[in-house]
Amino acid sequence: MPRLKNKDTMNSISLAKTFAQNPDRRYIMFGGKGGLGKTTFSAAAAYHLAKKGFRVLVFSVDPQASLSDIFEKDIFGKGPTEIMPNLFAQEIDADQRVKAYQQEIRQKILDMYGMDKIPDEIESYLQAAAAEPAMEESAIFDEVVEIVIKKDYDYYIYDLVPLGHALYYLSMASVYDAWISKITQLREQMREYDQVAAVVRREKELSEDAILNELLYIKERINTSSSILTDKKKTAFYFVITPEEMVIKDTIKAAELFTKFDVPLSGYIINRVLPPELRQQNIPEYLKNRIAMQDHYMKVIRDTFGSQILTSVPEMERDVTGLPMIEKVARAMFGNSA
Amino acid sequence: MNSIVVLLLGFAVAIVGYRFYAKYIDAKIVKCDSKKTTPAVMYMDGVDFMPTNKNVLFGYQFKSIAGAGPIVGPIIAIQWGWLPAVLWILIGTFFIGWVQDYSSAMIAMRHEGASFGGLSYKLISPRSRLVLVSFIYFYLLLMVGAFGNIVVSTAVGLKASPSAWLVMTIAGVLAGQMIYRWKKDILLTTVVTVVIALCGIWFGTMAPSDRLLGTDLSNSRLLWALAAFVFCYFASVLPIWRFALPINYVSSYVMFIGLLFGIVGIFILHPDFTLPAYTGFMIPIGPLWPIMFVTIACGAVSGWHSIVSSSGTARQLESEMDVRPVCGGVMFAEMVLALFALIIAGTIYASPAEYGAAVSKGPGAVFAAGVAKFLGAVGLSPALGKSYGSMMMIIVAITLMQLVVRFMRVATAELLGDISPLFRNIHVGTVLASLMGIVLVLTGWWQYLWVLFGGANQLMASVALLLVSVWLTSEGKKAGWVIYPMIFMFITTITALLYTSYDLLHKVYTGAAKGTEAMIGNTIMGCAGFFLVITAVILAMDGVKALRKYRVLKLQSTESHA
Amino acid sequence: MTEKIKEQDLEKKKSGILQAVKEFVYGAAAHDSARYALKTRASMEHLFILITMGDMLGVPILPPYYSLRLLPYVVPQISTWKRRMLREKDLMDALA
Numbered sequence: 001m002p003r004l005k006n007k008d009t010m011n012s013i014s015l016a017k018t019f020a021q022n023p024d025r026r027y028i029m030f031g032g033k034g035g036l037g038k039t040t041f042s043a044a045a046a047y048h049l050a051k052k053g054f055r056v057l058v059f060s061v062d063p064q065a066s067l068s069d070i071f072e073k074d075i076f077g078k079g080p081t082e083i084m085p086n087l088f089a090q091e092i093d094a095d096q097r098v099k100a101y102q103q104e105i106r107q108k109i110l111d112m113y114g115m116d117k118i119p120d121e122i123e124s125y126l127q128a129a130a131a132e133p134a135m136e137e138s139a140i141f142d143e144v145v146e147i148v149i150k151k152d153y154d155y156y157i158y159d160l161v162p163l164g165h166a167l168y169y170l171s172m173a174s175v176y177d178a179w180i181s182k183i184t185q186l187r188e189q190m191r192e193y194d195q196v197a198a199v200v201r202r203e204k205e206l207s208e209d210a211i212l213n214e215l216l217y218i219k220e221r222i223n224t225s226s227s228i229l230t231d232k233k234k235t236a237f238y239f240v241i242t243p244e245e246m247v248i249k250d251t252i253k254a255a256e257l258f259t260k261f262d263v264p265l266s267g268y269i270i271n272r273v274l275p276p277e278l279r280q281q282n283i284p285e286y287l288k289n290r291i292a293m294q295d296h297y298m299k300v301i302r303d304t305f306g307s308q309i310l311t312s313v314p315e316m317e318r319d320v321t322g323l324p325m326i327e328k329v330a331r332a333m334f335g336n337s338a
Numbered sequence: 339m340n341s342i343v344v345l346l347l348g349f350a351v352a353i354v355g356y357r358f359y360a361k362y363i364d365a366k367i368v369k370c371d372s373k374k375t376t377p378a379v380m381y382m383d384g385v386d387f388m389p390t391n392k393n394v395l396f397g398y399q400f401k402s403i404a405g406a407g408p409i410v411g412p413i414i415a416i417q418w419g420w421l422p423a424v425l426w427i428l429i430g431t432f433f434i435g436w437v438q439d440y441s442s443a444m445i446a447m448r449h450e451g452a453s454f455g456g457l458s459y460k461l462i463s464p465r466s467r468l469v470l471v472s473f474i475y476f477y478l479l480l481m482v483g484a485f486g487n488i489v490v491s492t493a494v495g496l497k498a499s500p501s502a503w504l505v506m507t508i509a510g511v512l513a514g515q516m517i518y519r520w521k522k523d524i525l526l527t528t529v530v531t532v533v534i535a536l537c538g539i540w541f542g543t544m545a546p547s548d549r550l551l552g553t554d555l556s557n558s559r560l561l562w563a564l565a566a567f568v569f570c571y572f573a574s575v576l577p578i579w580r581f582a583l584p585i586n587y588v589s590s591y592v593m594f595i596g597l598l599f600g601i602v603g604i605f606i607l608h609p610d611f612t613l614p615a616y617t618g619f620m621i622p623i624g625p626l627w628p629i630m631f632v633t634i635a636c637g638a639v640s641g642w643h644s645i646v647s648s649s650g651t652a653r654q655l656e657s658e659m660d661v662r663p664v665c666g667g668v669m670f671a672e673m674v675l676a677l678f679a680l681i682i683a684g685t686i687y688a689s690p691a692e693y694g695a696a697v698s699k700g701p702g703a704v705f706a707a708g709v710a711k712f713l714g715a716v717g718l719s720p721a722l723g724k725s726y727g728s729m730m731m732i733i734v735a736i737t738l739m740q741l742v743v744r745f746m747r748v749a750t751a752e753l754l755g756d757i758s759p760l761f762r763n764i765h766v767g768t769v770l771a772s773l774m775g776i777v778l779v780l781t782g783w784w785q786y787l788w789v790l791f792g793g794a795n796q797l798m799a800s801v802a803l804l805l806v807s808v809w810l811t812s813e814g815k816k817a818g819w820v821i822y823p824m825i826f827m828f829i830t831t832i833t834a835l836l837y838t839s840y841d842l843l844h845k846v847y848t849g850a851a852k853g854t855e856a857m858i859g860n861t862i863m864g865c866a867g868f869f870l871v872i873t874a875v876i877l878a879m880d881g882v883k884a885l886r887k888y889r890v891l892k893l894q895s896t897e898s899h900a
Numbered sequence: 901m902t903e904k905i906k907e908q909d910l911e912k913k914k915s916g917i918l919q920a921v922k923e924f925v926y927g928a929a930a931h932d933s934a935r936y937a938l939k940t941r942a943s944m945e946h947l948f949i950l951i952t953m954g955d956m957l958g959v960p961i962l963p964p965y966y967s968l969r970l971l972p973y974v975v976p977q978i979s980t981w982k983r984r985m986l987r988e989k990d991l992m993d994a995l996a
Contacts, residue, residue: 108972138965193941200934211973383980384942397927590929
């Protein structure tokens with residue numbers, strides 16, 4: 001078997017190559033089961049790109065604030081925060097977002113109607129709607145839309161939480177889109193009747209339908225973000241896997257769903273690979289077994305995913321937190337090439 | 339006696355009634371309040387409640403209530419002589435007609451725009467609502483039969499009718515397209531489509547023959563009945579903006595023009611009455627009282643107005659100050675319209691025999707002849723005038739007829755929809771209503787049908803007055819100005835309905851009714867009449883109970899205050 | 901001077917009468933059509949509000965985030981909408 005070092009170099013060129021060969025792929029997502037290293041890789045990839053001179057934003061909606069942990073800086077709910085030159089990290093506080101949004105709406109109502117106070121029934125509706133579980137997920141959805149369509153950064157790295165989150169996101173996008181289309185249609189029909197009444201009464205031009213404009217605006221946003229995230233040329237999605245049976249099985253299932261939904265799956269990254277040279281050292285029996293098992297699963301992985309494997313990253317000697325460790329992972333991922 | 343005298347008398351009565359009597363009631367008893375917010379303003383949901391300018395509402399109210407009623411009624415009623423008719427038109431409107439129209443709107447307005455159904459539930463008794471709705475269903479059926487009959491009898495025997503009506507329909511559909519789809523300037527649409535409709539009337543006079551495919555088009559009652567109901571079918575089933583609304587739009591202008599020039603013609607010719615002022619108490623149709631009173635419904639008292647006032651106008655009035663001008667004013671205007679119809683019937687024939695021959699063919703023939711004569715005074719040829727007059731008669735009859743068929747479709751869905759979803763289907767509901775209507779049209783002799791309809795109509799008015807009486811009493815307001823008219827109407831209409839129904843059924847029983855057609859028709863009409871009487875009596879009984887209850891309550895409260 | 905005022909008064913009266921006649925003609929011929937179009941539109945608006953804010957009446961709706969965005973525009977109609985949705989209707993309403 002070729003030594004890890006060589007494989008390392010060969011494979012890491014692969015990941016770095018994909019990045020270099022696809023400069024338009026500005027939206028990167030790392031997905032996979034929990035605890036396998038997505039956040040680590042997101043941070044490392046961001047580091048790598050930032051060092052190369054690109055402005056990078058790495059963001060997450062994880063309420064457990066793993067990005068804050070990994071960068072050793074509390075960035076939860078604080079908007080894009082600079083970690084180092086060119087590297088920005090953001091953790092979306094959904095709760096805070098919802099509250100801020102509520103306030104936005106309140107202010108708009110007060111401004112539009114010159115009121116001093118929001119009417120009671122409107123206020124109670126505002127609060128009831130905000131308390132709905134669906135509100136949080138659609139708020140997160142919109143926050144992602146917001147980030148994706150702004151063009152402030154060269155690269156966007158999205159640290160997804162659950163395995164199928166991307167799928168969930170895209171299916172939500174299509175549901176919202178269908179809903180908006182239906183009610184936009186309704187709104188347009190209403191405008192027809194307005195025009196008829198204006199004709200019969202010989203009235204002048206109708207004023208614009210503000211709601212219709214809002215609907216079109218929302219539709220535009222959703223479509224723009226969806227189209228970006230399903231465009232293979234613009235978006236890359238990497239699965240993180242480890243050489244373990246359950247992980248491999250679940251990943252295969254997920255991969256099938258992804259092809260069904262036409263999500264641009266760009267490759268796999270193997271994490272937590274125990275260095276095989278450990279075998280040469282004097283190690284306990286269970287470790288020897290582990291490495292033997294790992295070998296087996298690595299073969300399975302290679303057989304199953306073949307050339308889609310882009311790199312494998314070794315188990316680090318300690319928790320990956322703080323920029324020095326992140327740099328180490330980045331080098332493992334992308335090789336020493338600048 | 340010169341007819342203009344009668345007209346001037348009418349104007350005088352209208353002015354006095356409106357400016358003195360109505361004003362007094364409005365200000366002192368009902369106490370209309372300009373500061374009170376009307377339901378239209380308060381709710382303004384844009385669907386049912388929409389505040390509207392009073393001049394617009396005047397036009398809307400006038401159009402909604404001025405159907406065939408004020409025209410046909412006087413034309414028939416002149417058989418007792420023109421004097422009783424004039425007296426009933428003037429006195430009826432003065433004491434009862436405007437009272438009903440006005441108070442129906444007022445009661446609805448003061449109850450947050452509630453409909454009669456809701457009001458009877460609240461003020462009289464829970465079961466009264468159901469009774470009222472079933473009453474209304476039969477009332478509508480009689481209306482369809484009566485008006486359908488007018489359409490058919492007017493169209494039959496006039497060569498011009500088929501083409502004139504067809505062209506008018508086409509003009510209407512075109513107007514719908516121009517307004518709703520192409521969104522053309524309304525002035526352009528109006529001019530184009532009205533001109534087309536007028537051409538149709540003129541074109542009709544040049545119709546070479548009315549034999550099509552071997553059938554005598556203009557003389558087949560069956561064919562015309564079918565045509566009328568096919569028209570109503572389309573009106574009921576098609577989207578309202580495609581057919582019903584725009585045809586109404588175009589026909590309004592045809593009516594305006596005809597009325598305007600006709601009235602000018604009457605003033606130019608100022609003819610004398612040729613028919614007798616009084617012929618006798620008892621004539622073939624029945625005794626002067628109660629039958630003549632129900633014959634002239636619209637033009638004196640008509641329950642249809644109360645429905646329009648409460649469910650339609652009341653929800654659009656901007657201010658309580660508008661009720662007297664809109665609802666009261668329109669009634670007085672209709673009174674004058676009825677006088678015009680009376681003048682037509684009373685002045686164009688050389689002798690009662692001539693009149694008799696004409697009216698047996700149908701009221702349309704009389705009206706058409708009248709219009710022909712008076713439009714002739716402004717220069718139209720008699721043939722053209724006759725065609726125009728017939729078209730006007732058809733318009734006023736079919737406009738309401740198709741509306742009613744539509745209602746009946748809705749009523750069927752509402753009343754029977756729970757029994758089977760089939761009844762909710764728009765086609766089923768329409769066909770059902772149409773079938774019943776056709777049977778009535780083909781089997782009922784139109785004068786009897788008209789009397790029954792008039793009776794039902796005024797029974798509706800009695801019910802409306804009952805509601806108002808209960809309301810006023812419950813508020814401790816003086817109600818005499820409503821209660822006495824109500825009592826009079828109840829007695830008159832129930833007697834009229836009983837008399838006519840009995841007469842009809844008696845004829846079937848004794849075999850005086852000849853032919854199966856007559857037998858079926860008489861039976862249906864007779865039964866309908868009895869059914870209406872029964873429902874009205876139930877409503878009256880519940881109403882009296884409610885009146886007593888409120889009177890007692892009021893007495894108690896005044897006692898406790900003492 | 902008074903002559904001019906009289907003339908102006910007369911002009912005003914004439915235009916007032918003319919205006920009233922126009923309104924009458926509109927009311928008789930066209931009001932129905934305009935009213936129908938507006939009624940239909942308002943009906944659809946209520947449907948629209950139901951779809952987006954039906955929550956207020958207990959009807960579950962889809963993305964609350966985007967519905968909320970539309971809330972400011974329908975604030976004035978909320979109470980009339982509620983009232984109409986919940987109002988008891990009967991046959992007579994069809995006659996209106």
